[in-house]
Amino acid sequence: MTSNGLCQLPGGGGMLRATVSSMEERDEEQEDEGEEELRDGGVPLYVNRGGLPVDKETWERMWRHVARIHPNGEALAKDIRDATDLPKIPIPSVPTYQPTTTIPQRLEAIQKYIRELQYNHTGTQFFEIKKSRPLTALMDIAKEMTREALPIKCLEAVILGIYLTNNMPGVERFPLSFKSQFSGNHFHHIVLGVHSGGRFGALGMSRREDLMFKPLEFRTLMELVQEFDGAYKGCWHTLCKVKIGQYVSHDPHSVEQIEWKHSILDLDKLTKEELRKELERHTRDMRLKIAKPAPPSPIKDRRNSMGSPLRVPSSPIRRISRVERRPSGEKKVLEQTPSADMSGYQIRV
Template sequence: MSVPDWLHAVQNYMRNLQYNHTGTQFFEIKKTRPLSGLMETAREMIRESLPIKCLESVILGIYLTNGLTSVERFPISFKTQFSGHHFHHVVLGVYCNGRYGTLGMSRRADLMDRALTFRTLSELVFDFEDSYRHYQHTMKKIKIGLYVPHNPHVFQPIEWNYLVINACKQGREDMRKELEKHGRDMRMKILKSSSAQSPIKERTRGKSLSPRRRPGTSPQRHQHIHRRDKSPAALDRKPSELSTLSDGYQIRI
């Protein structure tokens, strides 16, 4: 299965769980919790198969894409204002082969997933901002996190708010520059980490051969031949009983 097909299957799975309109939080998600603990919550979501909200969909999306090592995942959070009230939303950003997209859940169909078609991170974020405008929501803040590790057992929390953009005080051009810089920095970190990893040499098991030991020669025999006999008895031996080797060592005949 290709990466776009896999992401599409993950999104369809979350759609089948449906959005949680009950007002009751079925799963507790603490952003400060280690990734390994959040992955356990994702497994619980699969077992229970209950409706989920946006934050739960991010955790579930991370769990279901851990095997796609060519896909980088990072959280994207939005804070908007409508009729004097503030609203928060989060989706899972995905990056693969120079294209950006998202996975997620929302009450609105155009505030959930995006296919891997956006060339830059700013294009992806501005597309969400345009969707919010259709519902008369004003964008207040945008928060971009860092790439989430693919190892589900790491004991570290997800970085949710690495880049915070105040959309009320910045124009689109300034926002574009910050988003593009953040996207480049994340890609460079991945390149540096992959280049810094060197293959681990396997340790050779078994006995190592000494430079002076010949294969097939027992250690006892080798030690007897090359050890100079310094005992007093060796000085009393007759010359006929001693034989000098080429390297100066003597053995008894």
């Protein structure tokens, strides 16, 4: 490491992994879990938009942010940046399976790999995830995650989970995001919902053990959402909104965009029975998408066009229109007065 703390390593990964690990050991959960906004619960979230290795401007901004949010402030940053003997952090291996490995076992192995990457406590997301990008571009970012093996946040874990389950056609994947409230502030979180063999589960990354992985054992989407709702109540958060996307294509070369918010459900507006009906309707919508053929990827289409000079050109691909989103209604103003012993701090998930 140079005097200004910059890494001189291929790909920008090795020393950066050691640096982030040192931060995590002393982190006091001061950071947010957000992925949709630059602020979540009043705490800013920065994104590394310059790729890897991290450029000097982003690197210095990360350290300034660490100094602001960490209880030990600048002393922590100085100790790590001046260290000459930071340990070498092992690189987790992407899971591989035997033909007899069951789907639940494969999902558990994927979640174990995501955990081994560790949660990113620096306040700077290392991989830029633009939700509007086509699936093929997001899969390229997921490949880079496996090469660099850097700590990740919840949105990065969703993209990585999609990448690692692409070769599992019996598993359907969909984004499942949450908006919660605590002490007047709102917090965002997202996981990757999974469905296989008539059961629902989830993959993801969070500081909270019960806000990420869910085994493939929930019979309905309602049961899965209720499981997360209970987890939020366990850390004194009120779950306000649930946003559910459509099933994601298994074709890594697909130019489709992920549909992140097919259904937007306001839990303050809906009764339990109304929520159950909305989730059942969304489940039916996801099944209907499976019945529709996905548009061919450009790579496969290009290969087909090179087969025979007598082949008749295929008709232009029509974009499949999305089903109109169904917001559950205007959100009511949530009037919640936190107890006196909780008003002095924020519990971030």
